[in-house]
Amino acid sequence: MSIKKGLWVSLGLFILFLVAGMVFLLQPSGQVSNFQKWQYQTSEKTASTSILKMKFFGVSTLLFDDGKTQILIDGFFSRPSLSQVLFQKIQSQPEVIQRMIQQQQLQRTQAILVTHSHYDHALDLAELGKQLPQTKIIGSNSTLNIARGGAVPEQQLMLVQPLQPLSFGEFKVTAIASQHTPPTAVNNNLGEEVSRPLQQPARFSAFKEGHSFDYLIEHSGQRVLIKASTGAVPNQLKNLKVDTLFLGIAQLSRQSTEFQQNYLDQTLKTLKPKVVVPIHWDNFFKPVDQALEFLPYLADNTDESLKILIQAAEQQKVQVVLLSRPVSYPLDPAVQSQP
Numbered sequence: 001m002s003i004k005k006g007l008w009v010s011l012g013l014f015i016l017f018l019v020a021g022m023v024f025l026l027q028p029s030g031q032v033s034n035f036q037k038w039q040y041q042t043s044e045k046t047a048s049t050s051i052l053k054m055k056f057f058g059v060s061t062l063l064f065d066d067g068k069t070q071i072l073i074d075g076f077f078s079r080p081s082l083s084q085v086l087f088q089k090i091q092s093q094p095e096v097i098q099r100m101i102q103q104q105q106l107q108r109t110q111a112i113l114v115t116h117s118h119y120d121h122a123l124d125l126a127e128l129g130k131q132l133p134q135t136k137i138i139g140s141n142s143t144l145n146i147a148r149g150g151a152v153p154e155q156q157l158m159l160v161q162p163l164q165p166l167s168f169g170e171f172k173v174t175a176i177a178s179q180h181t182p183p184t185a186v187n188n189n190l191g192e193e194v195s196r197p198l199q200q201p202a203r204f205s206a207f208k209e210g211h212s213f214d215y216l217i218e219h220s221g222q223r224v225l226i227k228a229s230t231g232a233v234p235n236q237l238k239n240l241k242v243d244t245l246f247l248g249i250a251q252l253s254r255q256s257t258e259f260q261q262n263y264l265d266q267t268l269k270t271l272k273p274k275v276v277v278p279i280h281w282d283n284f285f286k287p288v289d290q291a292l293e294f295l296p297y298l299a300d301n302t303d304e305s306l307k308i309l310i311q312a313a314e315q316q317k318v319q320v321v322l323l324s325r326p327v328s329y330p331l332d333p334a335v336q337s338q339p
């Protein structure tokens with residue numbers, strides 16, 4: 001073979017290798033169906049006897065409902081595709097928000113509690129605020145600037161005040177300062193702010209983190225903590241016990257063993273929940289009306305992250321419940337179904 005031909009063959013092989021690598025990285029990192037043992041099985045009986053229910057829509061979008069009042073965490077429903085996020089400016093989809101409001105009767109939502117200002121949490125705030133004029137939006141100044149970018153009136157906006165409980169109907173909610181997942185190459189703006197009203201469409205990178213918060217929800221004797229990101233402020237939760245923990249596991253498998261151990265100690269071991277529900281594990285580049293699937297290898301190894309959580313939970317005799325569709329999940333330990 002001549003040198004020239006050899007070079008062409010090498011280049012061809014290199015491109016083939018690159019394409020194969022990209023195809024692999026875009027594959028889901030495991031299958032939800034392999035975790036059937038932990039998946040919640042809907043039961044009419046248990047769902048109807050519980051006062052407080054919750055639906056999970058992927059990432060850390062959770063809707064709490066007691067039949068009268070709703071509390072929404074984040075409210076990210078538009079879920080633009082990976083190519084839109086990488087190559088275009090992104091924006092909230094008014095028709096998706098309208099459909100969710102109708103389907104889920106979101107007019108009863110008194111407050112949207114926002115965990116931080118990255119687009120996979122905060123993209124839809126402005127549109128939700130406009131279509132739900134009775135709803136308060138609670139978050140950091142960066143979060144409020146995302147709502148301001150869509151001209152949401154100031155009286156709907158509340159700057160988050162950590163450790164100051166707020167009441168909405170029968171719900172008591174308390175924000176707790178938290179820590180974001182460790183930075184990555186495309187997500188390295190931790191602590192940076194959205195310092196001015198952010199108009200959409202905007203690049204995903206314009207949605208700066210602007211500090212992170214966990215939320216404690218108390219209702220009818222139940223305590224629930226929502227921790228969206230895989231990060232913990234040391235000893236922040238040490239005096240708290242909860243019944244149900246919604247625990248972010250994004251990129252847990254990509255961290256060191258020490259980090260994983262510390263994160264699970266600071267959360268699961270400290271809070272001693274009866275049930276842990278993993279969140280922020282789904283491929284958020286897929287539309288909201290599809291069953292959730294694992295993140296692609298590009299972003300995480302979800303199969304591995306889930307196994308790390310399950311192992312720690314089983315050691316501590318905590319029940320793991322995996323939710324992959326927005327079904328009503330009862331938050332009452334007496335009726336929380338055995339998976």
Ligand SMILES: [Zn+2]
Pocket residue numbers: 116118180209
């Ligand atoms: Zn984030």
